[in-house]
Amino acid sequence: MAGNTDPLSPRAKLAVTAGRAAAAASRAVGRGSGSVIGGKVALRLDPDLLARLAQHLDVVLVSATNGKTTTTRLIAEALRASGPVVSNALGANMPAGITSALAGGSDAKYGVIEVDEKYLAGVARDVTPKAIALLNLSRDQLDRAAETRMLAEKWREGLAGSKALVVANADDPLIVWAASSSANVVWVAAGQEWKDDAWSCPSCGGVMQRPGDDWFCGECGFRRPTPSWALSGDHVLDPHGSAWPIKLQLPGRANKANATTSAAVAAAFGVPPQVALERMYEVQAVAGRYDVVSFMDRELRLLLAKNPAGWLETFSLIDPPPTPVILSVNARGADGTDTSWLWDVDYTRLAGHPIFVIGDRKLDLAVRLEVAGLDFQVCENVDEAVRKAPPGRIEVIANYTAFQDLRRRVGN
Amino acid sequence: MSDNSLRLVWIYPDLLSTYGDQGNALVVERRARQRRLDVQRLDVRSDQQIPTSGDIYLIGGGEDRPQRLAAERLRRDGGLNRAVANGAIVFSVCAGYQILGHEFINDLGEREQGLGLLDVVSTRGEGERCVGDVLADIDPELNLPPLTGFENHQGVTHLGQTARPFAKVRFGKGNGVGDGYEGAWNDTVFGTYMHGPVMARNPHIADLLIKLALDVNALPPVNDHWYEALRQERIAAATQPA
Ligand SMILES: [Zn+2]
Numbered sequence A: 001m002a003g004n005t006d007p008l009s010p011r012a013k014l015a016v017t018a019g020r021a022a023a024a025a026s027r028a029v030g031r032g033s034g035s036v037i038g039g040k041v042a043l044r045l046d047p048d049l050l051a052r053l054a055q056h057l058d059v060v061l062v063s064a065t066n067g068k069t070t071t072t073r074l075i076a077e078a079l080r081a082s083g084p085v086v087s088n089a090l091g092a093n094m095p096a097g098i099t100s101a102l103a104g105g106s107d108a109k110y111g112v113i114e115v116d117e118k119y120l121a122g123v124a125r126d127v128t129p130k131a132i133a134l135l136n137l138s139r140d141q142l143d144r145a146a147e148t149r150m151l152a153e154k155w156r157e158g159l160a161g162s163k164a165l166v167v168a169n170a171d172d173p174l175i176v177w178a179a180s181s182s183a184n185v186v187w188v189a190a191g192q193e194w195k196d197d198a199w200s201c202p203s204c205g206g207v208m209q210r211p212g213d214d215w216f217c218g219e220c221g222f223r224r225p226t227p228s229w230a231l232s233g234d235h236v237l238d239p240h241g242s243a244w245p246i247k248l249q250l251p252g253r254a255n256k257a258n259a260t261t262s263a264a265v266a267a268a269f270g271v272p273p274q275v276a277l278e279r280m281y282e283v284q285a286v287a288g289r290y291d292v293v294s295f296m297d298r299e300l301r302l303l304l305a306k307n308p309a310g311w312l313e314t315f316s317l318i319d320p321p322p323t324p325v326i327l328s329v330n331a332r333g334a335d336g337t338d339t340s341w342l343w344d345v346d347y348t349r350l351a352g353h354p355i356f357v358i359g360d361r362k363l364d365l366a367v368r369l370e371v372a373g374l375d376f377q378v379c380e381n382v383d384e385a386v387r388k389a390p391p392g393r394i395e396v397i398a399n400y401t402a403f404q405d406l407r408r409r410v411g412n
Numbered sequence B: 001m002s003d004n005s006l007r008l009v010w011i012y013p014d015l016l017s018t019y020g021d022q023g024n025a026l027v028v029e030r031r032a033r034q035r036r037l038d039v040q041r042l043d044v045r046s047d048q049q050i051p052t053s054g055d056i057y058l059i060g061g062g063e064d065r066p067q068r069l070a071a072e073r074l075r076r077d078g079g080l081n082r083a084v085a086n087g088a089i090v091f092s093v094c095a096g097y098q099i100l101g102h103e104f105i106n107d108l109g110e111r112e113q114g115l116g117l118l119d120v121v122s123t124r125g126e127g128e129r130c131v132g133d134v135l136a137d138i139d140p141e142l143n144l145p146p147l148t149g150f151e152n153h154q155g156v157t158h159l160g161q162t163a164r165p166f167a168k169v170r171f172g173k174g175n176g177v178g179d180g181y182e183g184a185w186n187d188t189v190f191g192t193y194m195h196g197p198v199m200a201r202n203p204h205i206a207d208l209l210i211k212l213a214l215d216v217n218a219l220p221p222v223n224d225h226w227y228e229a230l231r232q233e234r235i236a237a238a239t240q241p242a
Helices: A010-028 A035-045 A049-054 A068-079 A095-103 A117-127 A148-159 A173-179 A253-268 A273-280 A308-315 A340-344 A362-371 A382-388 A400-410 B022-034 B064-077 B079-085 B095-100 B203-214 B225-239
Strands: A058-063 A085-087 A110-114 A131-134 A165-169 A185-189 A229-232 A235-237 A243-245 A292-295 A298-304 A325-328 A355-358 A394-398 B005-011 B038-044 B056-059 B089-093 B103-105 B111-113 B120-124 B130-138 B147-153 B155-159 B164-171 B181-185 B189-192
Touching: A049 A095, A049 A117, A058 A068, A058 A117, A068 A085, A068 A110, A068 A253, A068 A273, A085 A095, A095 A110, A095 A117, A110 A117, A117 A148, A131 A173, A131 A253, A148 A173, A165 A173, A165 A253, A185 A253, A229 A253, A235 A253, A243 A273, A253 A273, A292 A400, A298 A400, A325 A382, A325 A400, A340 A362, A340 B022, A355 A362, A355 A382, A362 B022, A362 B225, A382 A400, A394 A400, B005 B022, B005 B203, B022 B038, B022 B056, B022 B203, B056 B095, B056 B203, B064 B079, B064 B095, B064 B111, B079 B089, B089 B095, B089 B203, B095 B120, B095 B155, B095 B189, B130 B225, B147 B225, B155 B181, B164 B189, B164 B225
Parallel strands: A058 A110, A058 A131, A085 A110, A131 A165, A165 A185, A185 A229, A298 A394, A325 A355, A325 A394, B005 B038, B005 B056, B056 B089, B089 B189, B103 B120
Antiparallel strands: A229 A235, A235 A243, A292 A298, B103 B111, B120 B155, B130 B147, B130 B164, B164 B181, B181 B189
């Protein structure tokens, strides 16, 4: 469908132009990419702009606690096989940022949009998406975000009337709870390493039983749906039972899961898995994540981990000991100001790695590692940590603002 | 408590382990092992029975619905009350603290019965949520250095006749009643709103529980370098709000 036959109304056009001007001004004074500020100006002039911009596009929404930026990128690459794509590739995922991204894609056929978890239901109402990909839900920034189950409940209510095809992870009970109000769901067995937010049945509160990869509630019968797509080792299994090899430059099991979901979304738009997966290979780094950079004559791989589930997935993809690891944690507004979550991360998985600790909250991390019985060194900054690290590529794992600090310092 | 072993029970990780409070179990376990105690740690899920033979029971914070489910299951189980009657030590945080009292307001907005192990009653505060670093002076009878923690709660807890305030707040909200008190305790049962987790910032509390369980007055010292560094940083943060 899509196409650009319906011209924007004069008011919407004016809003887009004003938004672009504000974005350009913001860039000119050196305040970042300008995408959010542009979107805010545009939304103020025309509150229906988001809906108007989207009506010319086949829209795919992507939401999750972890992996939404990467998956948005993978889906965008896959759909480019079928037509031009506009996307909020830099992760500006609230309504203003989304509006700004869509305003930049007047020739696009597809809009592939990452949406912050808290805004998914509203954005889904505004843009009438063709498909919605739901990856996982887990604890994140607890001192400011909604409770995880409440979030699933909001999604469930918001998606109940949607005509979108929902592509959802069958291995995350909270995602299944959120998605199963939708009429049209494709279940993907994408796996879920982190289980500690779904031991309690989202439907009745009963204790969840989780034998092997299966899960069910012993009390109300809520259970894992039968998936039609699956991640199996290094392959995507499609609904016909064909296995397609995943060859990603992005590391780790979680990204294979993201690729599997992306292939299922692409198939819904007529892009075959083989074509979709080949295109995904082109993605090297996503907004700096997974990027390998040179710094002080050393190679550093930059890894972002924002919450316990993210740290767990990251530990499973780093090179084995004796690869040195630098950990950096901040607790500024965007990170959540409570560092208690560090204790939900199993740092004993780093045993054997030389560990260097930096960031605003290095002392919280130091106590965490001391209690885990690990050897570590606390350093003032990344320069000192790199200087002290033994030879070899260094894995650097940081939470949100610590990651931004890091990218500024190492010149990426 | 038999000679050199310490039975540490972590209650309902499936419901009340949302805010990193399992760190309390990790710190108690670590500091007990550093004193060459043989620690048996038992994580009890909410579909399992609470053992009555534990020495120290820890219970953490959680979201509103899991809190109600935990209270229902703990009441039905009865094991924690029996353990306390046998002299066991209980340390509770936030949602767990409220559960140990007579009643609290549940996720449905109704009064939910607690376990009555602490003489406190919790309600939901009308004002802003209490969030941020806290500094408080612990009841002098417990002979502990100042309390540092991170609070994040809407609940307000009123102390009855037999509950003593655990600490008096210098910076932060604590129980939220306006009397400056934070937490509550009686002989062997403790409650606090402090996360952080609280033992990571106050390892002396972990030592206190171990001493109570062993019925000794002192423990061999351990290296507290990083704990002390963290304490100083967080105490400074609480006294100089952003
Ligand atoms: Zn159930």
